[in-house]
Amino acid sequence: MSHQTDGAPLLDQTLNALRGGVGPVHVLTDADLRATYETDWTRRFHGEAAAVVRPSTVDEVAAVLRACGEVGAAVVPQGGNTGLVGGGVPRAAAPRDERGSSRSQVILSTLRLRDLEAVDEVAGEVTVGAGVTLAALQEHVRRAGWDVGVDMGSRDSATVGGMVATNAGGVNVLRYGVMRQQVVGIEAVLADGSIIRRLPGLVKDNTGYALPSLLAGSEGTLAVITRVRLRLVPQLSRRTVALLAVDDAAQAAAFAAQLRRSLATLTAAELFDDDGMRLVLRHTGGEPPFREAHPRYLLVECGAASDPTDELVNAIAELPSRDAVAASDEGARHRLWKLREGHTEAVNAAGVPHKLDVAVPIGRIGEFDVIVREAIRRADPGARVFVYGHVGDGNLHVNVLGPDPEDEAVDDAVLELTIQMGGAVSAEHGIGVAKVRWLIADRGEPDVAAMRGIKRALDPAGGLNPGVLFPEES
Ligand code: FAD
Ligand code: MLT
Ligand code: ZN
Numbered sequence: 001m002s003h004q005t006d007g008a009p010l011l012d013q014t015l016n017a018l019r020g021g022v023g024p025v026h027v028l029t030d031a032d033l034r035a036t037y038e039t040d041w042t043r044r045f046h047g048e049a050a051a052v053v054r055p056s057t058v059d060e061v062a063a064v065l066r067a068c069g070e071v072g073a074a075v076v077p078q079g080g081n082t083g084l085v086g087g088g089v090p091r092a093a094a095p096r097d098e099r100g101s102s103r104s105q106v107i108l109s110t111l112r113l114r115d116l117e118a119v120d121e122v123a124g125e126v127t128v129g130a131g132v133t134l135a136a137l138q139e140h141v142r143r144a145g146w147d148v149g150v151d152m153g154s155r156d157s158a159t160v161g162g163m164v165a166t167n168a169g170g171v172n173v174l175r176y177g178v179m180r181q182q183v184v185g186i187e188a189v190l191a192d193g194s195i196i197r198r199l200p201g202l203v204k205d206n207t208g209y210a211l212p213s214l215l216a217g218s219e220g221t222l223a224v225i226t227r228v229r230l231r232l233v234p235q236l237s238r239r240t241v242a243l244l245a246v247d248d249a250a251q252a253a254a255f256a257a258q259l260r261r262s263l264a265t266l267t268a269a270e271l272f273d274d275d276g277m278r279l280v281l282r283h284t285g286g287e288p289p290f291r292e293a294h295p296r297y298l299l300v301e302c303g304a305a306s307d308p309t310d311e312l313v314n315a316i317a318e319l320p321s322r323d324a325v326a327a328s329d330e331g332a333r334h335r336l337w338k339l340r341e342g343h344t345e346a347v348n349a350a351g352v353p354h355k356l357d358v359a360v361p362i363g364r365i366g367e368f369d370v371i372v373r374e375a376i377r378r379a380d381p382g383a384r385v386f387v388y389g390h391v392g393d394g395n396l397h398v399n400v401l402g403p404d405p406e407d408e409a410v411d412d413a414v415l416e417l418t419i420q421m422g423g424a425v426s427a428e429h430g431i432g433v434a435k436v437r438w439l440i441a442d443r444g445e446p447d448v449a450a451m452r453g454i455k456r457a458l459d460p461a462g463g464l465n466p467g468v469l470f471p472e473e474s
Pocket of ligand 2: 153170341343344355357389390397
């Protein structure tokens with residue numbers, strides 16, 4: 001007997017090998033048990049898996065990859081399933097192998113890889129399992145007076161492995177960089193079940209190709225990451241947040257640049273518009289921060305060992321903003337942050353969004369924010385548009401509600417404009433399946449050919465997350 005899905009059947013022999021590898025209770029084949037793993041956070045992407053497999057050690061991960069490799073099953077690595085480009089859930093149409101036969105899809109969940117090793121106090125580093133959530137990691141390292149350089153709204157569910165695989169960005173990039181810059185060591189399993197491991201945490205290591213950097217942003221297409229060694233940053237015990245009402249995105253970018261120059265303690269500079277803020281307030285039930293509505297808002301945060309309030313307040317007093325408020329106590333800071341971080345959930349609650357996460361040259365953010373709205377209106381006059389993001393590092397999230405999830409006209413309009421303006425079609429969420437059609441347009445044929453060469457070298461049979469990042473080769 002075999003377990004039938006929309007791809008090829010997964011033979012009992014393989015299911016038995018998986019059960020032998022990870023234990024029978026950690027191989028989920030029942031449709032009800034698979035369901036939450038099969039649909040992404042936005043509900044836009046969904047596919048059927050033959051099984052969800054939950055290994056708890058690197059050797060179990062290797063056993064899963066070998067068992068799947070033997071029958072040509074596709075392996076879809078999944079962490080917290082908070083990814084926004086459909087790369088962590090099975091493909092809607094079963095992928096094909098080299099001979100054109102359809103592959104069954106196996107979700108490899110990393111959630112049981114949750115070791116938290118002791119913080120290395122001298123190096124300021126920590127090694128953790130790929131399935132540890134960002135919130136658990138933050139709690140762990142903060143107890144030792146350290147912090148994690150990357151932070152973002154999905155912290156309660158997003159995993160360290162997923163953050164490396166997507167090269168996550170978040171709200172502190174202008175201070176500490178993206179996830180790739182935090183990674184000083186990695187353990188991962190290649191498609192053939194072999195294990196690569198380099199975890200001593202050497203800050204300087206020029207011994208050959210930097211595999212941790214290569215795996216950062218590889219979106220589950222090159223290896224399954226099982227453990228990560230991260231550089232930590234000092235915990236900033238005193239924080240102050242300010243919200244500035246501004247005329248437009250250009251002014252927000254200019255203010256952010258001025259604050260980056262004048263405030264060594266600046267940790268975040270975030271943008272949102274009034275429609276987005278009203279949506280968040282309706283969703284969360286909060287109060288507006290200003291009596292009047294304003295076109296755009298810039299949220300900035302400073303963090304330091306001593307109270308940064310005076311320097312932040314003095315710096316924003318120099319800026320000709322329309323209005324401003326500042327907060328340093330935890331509750332008030334949280335309420336201001338909620339206005340920005342609440343966007344993702346509020347938009348998702350209002351419909352199935354088209355999420356375009358783009359990078360734009362910072363000097364052109366103002367122009368982009370105007371033109372992109374016109375481009376969307378032309379593509380779909382009825383669409384609702386919310387633009388927010390990390391203005392301090394040139395990353396805008398263009399969210400569109402209204403068009404059918406399958407209708408890509410607005411996606412195309414936004415991404416075409418992004419490339420025309422010298423930007424990138426993904427800033428921090430990745431290509432996933434959502435933007436596969438746009439990879440060559442953005443990167444060009446020679447880059448994509450080089451990437452495919454790397455993919456073929458590490459995963460010759462193409463079983464690791466097929467259909468993600470690259471279009472499937474016919
Ligand atoms: P998943 O969604 O499970 O997987 C994402 C991708 O990584 C998939 O391609 C998957 O195959 C691969 N993958 C996962 N784990 C592994 C592994 N161990 N080995 C190999 N491949 C793996 N992203 C940002 O960058 N910045 C933000 O500010 C931000 N804010 C968010 C806020 C909300 C409310 C939500 C829902 C999402 C947000 N995201 C943000 C997107 C998302 O949280 C990140 O992309 C995150 O890094 C994904 O982690 P995950 O564990 O959920 O990965
Ligand atoms: C954010 O910055 O809020 C996240 O990247 C998620 C999103 O784009 O909604
Ligand atoms: Zn973001």
